[in-house]
Amino acid sequence: MSPAKPTKAVPTLAGFAAARPLHWNSWVAGVVCLVVGVIIPVLNVGPSPRSAFHISDFFVTLVGKLTCYGIVAVAMDLVWGYAGVLSLCHAVFFALGGYAMGMYLMRAIGTEGNYRSLLPDFMVFLDWKELPWYWEGFNRFGFAMAMALIVPGVVAFIFGFFAFRSRIGGVYFSIVTQALTYAAMLLFFRNATGFGGNNGLTDFKRILGYPLREPSTRAALCAITGLALGLTYALCRYIIGSRAGRVMTAMRDAEAKVRFSGYDPVAYKLFAWTVSAMLCGLAGALYVPQVGIINPSEMQPSSSVEIAIWVAVGGRGTLAGAILGAFLVNGAKSWLTVAFPTAWLYFLGVLFVVVTLVVPGGIVESFSGLLKGGGFLTKYFGGLGVKRAAAGPETAAAAPVSTGGPGVGEEQEQP
Numbered sequence: 001m002s003p004a005k006p007t008k009a010v011p012t013l014a015g016f017a018a019a020r021p022l023h024w025n026s027w028v029a030g031v032v033c034l035v036v037g038v039i040i041p042v043l044n045v046g047p048s049p050r051s052a053f054h055i056s057d058f059f060v061t062l063v064g065k066l067t068c069y070g071i072v073a074v075a076m077d078l079v080w081g082y083a084g085v086l087s088l089c090h091a092v093f094f095a096l097g098g099y100a101m102g103m104y105l106m107r108a109i110g111t112e113g114n115y116r117s118l119l120p121d122f123m124v125f126l127d128w129k130e131l132p133w134y135w136e137g138f139n140r141f142g143f144a145m146a147m148a149l150i151v152p153g154v155v156a157f158i159f160g161f162f163a164f165r166s167r168i169g170g171v172y173f174s175i176v177t178q179a180l181t182y183a184a185m186l187l188f189f190r191n192a193t194g195f196g197g198n199n200g201l202t203d204f205k206r207i208l209g210y211p212l213r214e215p216s217t218r219a220a221l222c223a224i225t226g227l228a229l230g231l232t233y234a235l236c237r238y239i240i241g242s243r244a245g246r247v248m249t250a251m252r253d254a255e256a257k258v259r260f261s262g263y264d265p266v267a268y269k270l271f272a273w274t275v276s277a278m279l280c281g282l283a284g285a286l287y288v289p290q291v292g293i294i295n296p297s298e299m300q301p302s303s304s305v306e307i308a309i310w311v312a313v314g315g316r317g318t319l320a321g322a323i324l325g326a327f328l329v330n331g332a333k334s335w336l337t338v339a340f341p342t343a344w345l346y347f348l349g350v351l352f353v354v355v356t357l358v359v360p361g362g363i364v365e366s367f368s369g370l371l372k373g374g375g376f377l378t379k380y381f382g383g384l385g386v387k388r389a390a391a392g393p394e395t396a397a398a399a400p401v402s403t404g405g406p407g408v409g410e411e412q413e414q415p
Helices: 013-019 024-045 057-082 090-109 121-125 141-165 170-189 215-241 243-253 255-260 265-291 301-314 320-339 344-357 362-372 378-385 393-398
Strands: none
Touching: 024 057, 024 215, 024 320, 057 090, 057 215, 057 243, 057 265, 057 301, 057 320, 090 141, 090 170, 090 265, 090 301, 141 170, 141 265, 170 301, 215 243, 215 265, 215 320, 243 255, 243 265, 255 265, 301 320, 301 344, 301 362, 320 344, 320 362
8 A cells, every 4th residue: 555645735825934034134224225226316406396196306316315314214224123232322423524515615615605705604703813733634525424423433433442341331332322322513613613603503505616505406306315325224224234233232132132142232233333434424415405504402312212212103223214204203303393483392291102012013013913924913913814823734834944043124023
C-alpha cells in the first residue's frame, strides 16, 4: 500500500501577507517624495494660474517647509526610535544649519541692502565696522552648505561624547539637552553674538544668483527638498538595516545586555546622535531660503518638544511614521493658528495625550495592524478582511524563518 500523499497547503491571505510583507515605510516615503519632489513643482510652474490644476506659490512654500520638518522628524526617529535616546535639543541643530545658510544669503545681498554696505544691515545699524571672523567664507555656497552639516555635527559629537561616556540617559539626558537648547537660544538672542539678535537674519534676495521671489526658484527648492527627504530616508533605512542598526535596536531594548555582550553603547549612540544632528542641519539649510528668515525663536525649547510629538504621533521606530507625523501636526498647526489662534497649544497637548494612551504605536503602526488583523483600529474596522491565522502547518509554511535580526526594509516593532 503506497503512503498517502501529503496534502498541499492552500495559501491564505494571512499567509501571503506573512510571506510577502508590505513595506509601508518605503511606500509611504516614496509617495511623499514623489508628490513633493515632482508633482507639486510641476503643477506650480506648468499649468497657467487660471487652470484648475495649478498649485499656488504659497502652497509650494508651505509644502517645502513641511518637508524640511519631515527630514527633522526622520532624524529624530533615528536617534529616539532606534537608538532609544530622547533628545530635546534637535531644534538647535536645525537652527544651526539654518543660520549657516542664512549667513550665505546675507552675504549674497552685497550692496543691495538698505544701507548699501557690504556688511549686513543689522551690523551697520549696530555700528559694526568690519565683518566678524566667523563670517568669513560664507560668501561661497559650498562652504555654507558644508558648515550647515559640520557645525551641528561637531556640536552634537562634543556634547554627546561627554554625556554618553558619563552614562547620562533616560529623562536625565532629555533634561540636559533641554538646558542646552535654552542656553543656545539665549546666546543667539544677544546682539553681540553677531547673528542679528532677536530679529535674526532676513530680507534675502537670491541664492546662487536666482531670485528667491521667483516661482521657478521656489518650485526648484521644493523639488530639491523632496529629493533630500528621500535621500535622508534611504540613509536612515540603510543604517537601521545594517549590523550597527541591529545593535542600536538591541541597545534601545536592553542596553546592559548589549554592554555585557562586548559592544560599546557609547560608540553606537554617538554615531546615531551625530548623524541625526547633521541631518537636522541639512533640513535647516533647506528651510531658510524657502521661509525667508531664521531667528532664535527656532531654538526655543518648545520647538524641540514638538519634534518629539511629530515622531510619537506618526509612529516611533518606523521612519515613515515620522514623516507623516511631521506633515499632519504642522499642517494642522498652519490651519489652527489662523482659525483658532488661542487653541493650537491645547490641540497639541490633547493630541499627544490621546496618541500616548490610545495609539502608542502611532499612525503607521495602527494602520499596519489594521491590515494584519491586529491593533487599535481593528476593533472598529475588522482588520480589512485579514485574519490572524492560527498556529498550524499552513501558517508555519508561510511564516518567514528568522535570521536573528531585522533586515533592510523590515519593521522593527517597539517593545
